[in-house]
Amino acid sequence: MESEFAATLKGLNMKVTPKRLAILEILSKESIYLSPEEVWQLMKERFKSIGLPTVYRNLEDLSNGGAITKVIHPDRKLYYFCCRNQEHHHHFVCVFCRRVEDISYCGNKEIVNEVSTTLKGKVLSHVLQVYGICNSCINENES
Ligand SMILES: [Zn+2]
Ligand SMILES: [Zn+2]
Ligand SMILES: [Zn+2]
Numbered sequence: 001m002e003s004e005f006a007a008t009l010k011g012l013n014m015k016v017t018p019k020r021l022a023i024l025e026i027l028s029k030e031s032i033y034l035s036p037e038e039v040w041q042l043m044k045e046r047f048k049s050i051g052l053p054t055v056y057r058n059l060e061d062l063s064n065g066g067a068i069t070k071v072i073h074p075d076r077k078l079y080y081f082c083c084r085n086q087e088h089h090h091h092f093v094c095v096f097c098r099r100v101e102d103i104s105y106c107g108n109k110e111i112v113n114e115v116s117t118t119l120k121g122k123v124l125s126h127v128l129q130v131y132g133i134c135n136s137c138i139n140e141n142e143s
Contacts (some may be wrong), residue, residue, distance in 0.1 A: 006132075014065045019058050024067060027082035029117060030102050032098035033071045085122050094134035101128065 002132050003066050005024040009016045027034060028041045038056040062068045071079040071093055083091070086111075092101045108126065115121045133141075 008067055009065075012065045012067055014061070014067060017045065019043070019050070019054070020062060023055075023058055023062060023123040024082055027068055027080060028084060029082065031082040031100065033100055035077060039080065065110075071129065090104060090128045090130065092130045092132060092134070094137055095131055096133055096137040099134050099136075102132065 003020050005028075006016045008024065009020060016018070022043060023039060026039060036052065036059055038055050039059065040050070040052050043050050043055055058108070059068070063080060064068045068080050068082045069091065071081065073079055073093075074095055083100065083102065085102055088106065089102050089104055090106065092103050093099070094101075107128065111126055115123050127134075135136045
């Protein structure tokens with residue numbers, strides 16, 4: 001398991017450290033996104049004296065390097081998750097239960113068209129994250 005995460009980091013030209021590997025392992029186990037405080041609690045089981053700032057810094061590094069994904073929640077707090085899907089895709093996040101689901105809709109063609117025709121610019125990359133209520137939360141609220 002560990003070598004798989006090490007390969008992920010190396011593939012992104014990121015230094016492999018025990019703390020980064022532990023964070024990737026913790027986030028990959030979850031189907032929901034976690035707050036830095038929650039990751040910290042789980043990290044303390046392995047690194048007894050680890051401080052919250054260290055967890056924050058590692059989460060930011062991993063997110064900037066592309067190893068994990070940041071969720072900027074409507075509550076304005078930051079959360080993180082790790083998706084193993086290597087294909088280009090986007091995420092639907094449930095603001096109630098914090099479940100993360102892959103969506104294959106991209107919209108890149110429309111975005112590129114819009115930017116090149118109306119702004120006369122050129123798209124290099126894009127970020128799309130969709131917030132909503134997942135199917136099981138909708139069903140729970142109706143019953
Ligand atoms: Zn939900
Ligand atoms: Zn994904
Ligand atoms: Zn896309």
